[in-house]
Amino acid sequence: MSFLKPYRKTPRFSTLSSHPPPPPPPAPPAPDINLVGKAISILKRHQLYNLDSLSSQFTPQSASYLLHHSQFDKTLILPFINWARRRPFFDLKCSCISLHILTRFKVYKTAQSIAEDVAIKTPEDEHGDLVFKLIKSTYSDCNSSSSVIDLLVKSYSNLKLVKRGLNTIHLAISHGFMPGVLSYNSVLDAIIRSNEPIELAEEMYFHMIKSGISPNVFTYNILIRGFFGVRELEKGLELFSEMQKNGCLPNVVTYNTLMDAYCKLGRLDDALKVFDKMSVRDLEPNVISYNVILNGLGREGRMKETGGILEEMKRKRIVPDEVTYNTLVNGYCKEGNFHQALVLHDEMTSNGLSPNVITYTSLINSMCKARNLHRAMGFVEQMRDRKLFPNARTYTTLIDGFSQQGFMEEAYKLLDEMKRNGFSPSIVTYNALIHGHTVDGKIEDALGALDHITESGLSPDVVSYSTDYHWFL
DNA sequence: ATAGGGTTAG
Numbered sequence: 001m002s003f004l005k006p007y008r009k010t011p012r013f014s015t016l017s018s019h020p021p022p023p024p025p026p027a028p029p030a031p032d033i034n035l036v037g038k039a040i041s042i043l044k045r046h047q048l049y050n051l052d053s054l055s056s057q058f059t060p061q062s063a064s065y066l067l068h069h070s071q072f073d074k075t076l077i078l079p080f081i082n083w084a085r086r087r088p089f090f091d092l093k094c095s096c097i098s099l100h101i102l103t104r105f106k107v108y109k110t111a112q113s114i115a116e117d118v119a120i121k122t123p124e125d126e127h128g129d130l131v132f133k134l135i136k137s138t139y140s141d142c143n144s145s146s147s148v149i150d151l152l153v154k155s156y157s158n159l160k161l162v163k164r165g166l167n168t169i170h171l172a173i174s175h176g177f178m179p180g181v182l183s184y185n186s187v188l189d190a191i192i193r194s195n196e197p198i199e200l201a202e203e204m205y206f207h208m209i210k211s212g213i214s215p216n217v218f219t220y221n222i223l224i225r226g227f228f229g230v231r232e233l234e235k236g237l238e239l240f241s242e243m244q245k246n247g248c249l250p251n252v253v254t255y256n257t258l259m260d261a262y263c264k265l266g267r268l269d270d271a272l273k274v275f276d277k278m279s280v281r282d283l284e285p286n287v288i289s290y291n292v293i294l295n296g297l298g299r300e301g302r303m304k305e306t307g308g309i310l311e312e313m314k315r316k317r318i319v320p321d322e323v324t325y326n327t328l329v330n331g332y333c334k335e336g337n338f339h340q341a342l343v344l345h346d347e348m349t350s351n352g353l354s355p356n357v358i359t360y361t362s363l364i365n366s367m368c369k370a371r372n373l374h375r376a377m378g379f380v381e382q383m384r385d386r387k388l389f390p391n392a393r394t395y396t397t398l399i400d401g402f403s404q405q406g407f408m409e410e411a412y413k414l415l416d417e418m419k420r421n422g423f424s425p426s427i428v429t430y431n432a433l434i435h436g437h438t439v440d441g442k443i444e445d446a447l448g449a450l451d452h453i454t455e456s457g458l459s460p461d462v463v464s465y466s467t468d469y470h471w472f473l
Numbered sequence: 474a475t476a477g478g479g480t481t482a483g
Contacts, residue, residue, distance in 0.1 A: 183475095185476075220476090225477075254476085256477045260478065289477090291479070294478090321478095324478090361481075396480095396481045426481080431483070434483090435482070464483090
């Protein structure tokens with residue numbers, strides 16, 4: 001990981017004949033001490049509403065000055081930050097000072113939200129150097145600690161800005177800071193969620209150990225999910241035993257992760273073995289454990305066995321949640337048992353749970369698959385009556401439903417509506433349309449839809465081409 | 474303050 005470029009030496013002192021030294025940069029305008037004094041006294045009297053009249057007089061310098069001056073007065077500074085953070089004078093430096101203050105007072109939620117705003121507002125800071133420099137230069141004046149680095153890395157990771165997260169860790173270390181386990185965990189999670197090569201996650205894992213940070217149960221859970229996700233079961237299982245060797249006990253999340261991974265690989269029986277192992281280890285399965293198993297049964301067309309599982313949940317007083325019902329509704333839909341799906345849909349409401357957009361998307365999908373578009377649209381109506389609105393997946397499901405039967409005009413109307421409502425069509429949406437044109441026999445339109453993919457910044461995938469390919473045969 | 478479950482295409 002070295003980006004060393006050949007270093008070109010420039011003479012430290014230029015020749016006598018050269019230009020005079022550049023003038024020092026202009027000093028920033030001084031803070032308005034008067035204004036700051038007024039603002040502080042308003043804050044001391046808790047008259048936040050009176051601050052608004054001063055808003056237009058504040059400069060970044062005055063705000064920084066106030067932040068710095070009153071940084072230890074918690075009841076004064078927190079309201080000020082909340083008031084100031086969305087105002088125009090609240091610049092990058094103000095944000096950084098606030099991050100130090102907020103993490104010192106453990107007000108992580110606000111801190112993270114400010115850090116994310118900063119990240120979004122500085123897209124040119126691709127590697128996070130600019131923000132890091134500011135954090136470092138304000139660090140000691142704010143009596144900060146390395147946890148501000150954790151917060152920053154976590155915020156980058158939340159936005160899947162992997163490069164910035166990774167580079168911030170490296171910058172921090174090379175400047176003598178100590179990123180904690182949270183920095184590593186969040187960046188590992190971001191790597192895996194953004195489908196970066198798993199080797200990168202592995203490299204960071206080794207890096208954290210070399211830097212003296214011990215992985216915890218979160219670290220292992222994140223990595224196990226990552227390795228199973230790319231079908232590297234041996235590596236995942238290796239970590240599962242490694243964690244125990246290192247004295248880190250797997251928890252329910254670890255077991256649920258393993259079970260779900262097995263289910264998604266079509267190995268329900270292995271998932272059930274893991275389930276049994278849990279009770280041997282004295283760990284109680286929770287509602288998520290059961291949902292994972294129910295979903296696994298549904299995927300293999302074994303809905304008959306769900307009854308026994310639900311019984312067991314009842315015995316153990318584990319209350320089915322929204323996800324449990326959605327899983328069951330979806331399972332019955334896939335089996336073509338609409339009757340049972342609707343029974344559960346009703347049971348949901350009578351148990352105080354509300355069917356949501358996912359429940360309806362399952363039902364709509366099964367109606368589309370049964371080629372009953374009328375009933376599919378009926379469910380869309382029902383959704384609207386319940387103040388639920390189709391999401392991108394619902395639209396894609398409907399577009400596919402209409403396309404499958406060659407109703408392309410309706411399909412494109414739905415595409416329009418989808419865009420109007422702020423959803424971006426995905427590659428799946430376009431592939432459904434392409435397939436539709438092979439149904440209605442309009443090859444030019446199929447190729448046109450293929451063009452729409454690239455126009456919208458996506459790239460066609462195997463499905464796009466294989467759909468087309470059938471047509472040329 | 475970080476980890477796990479449910480909806481879409483050939």
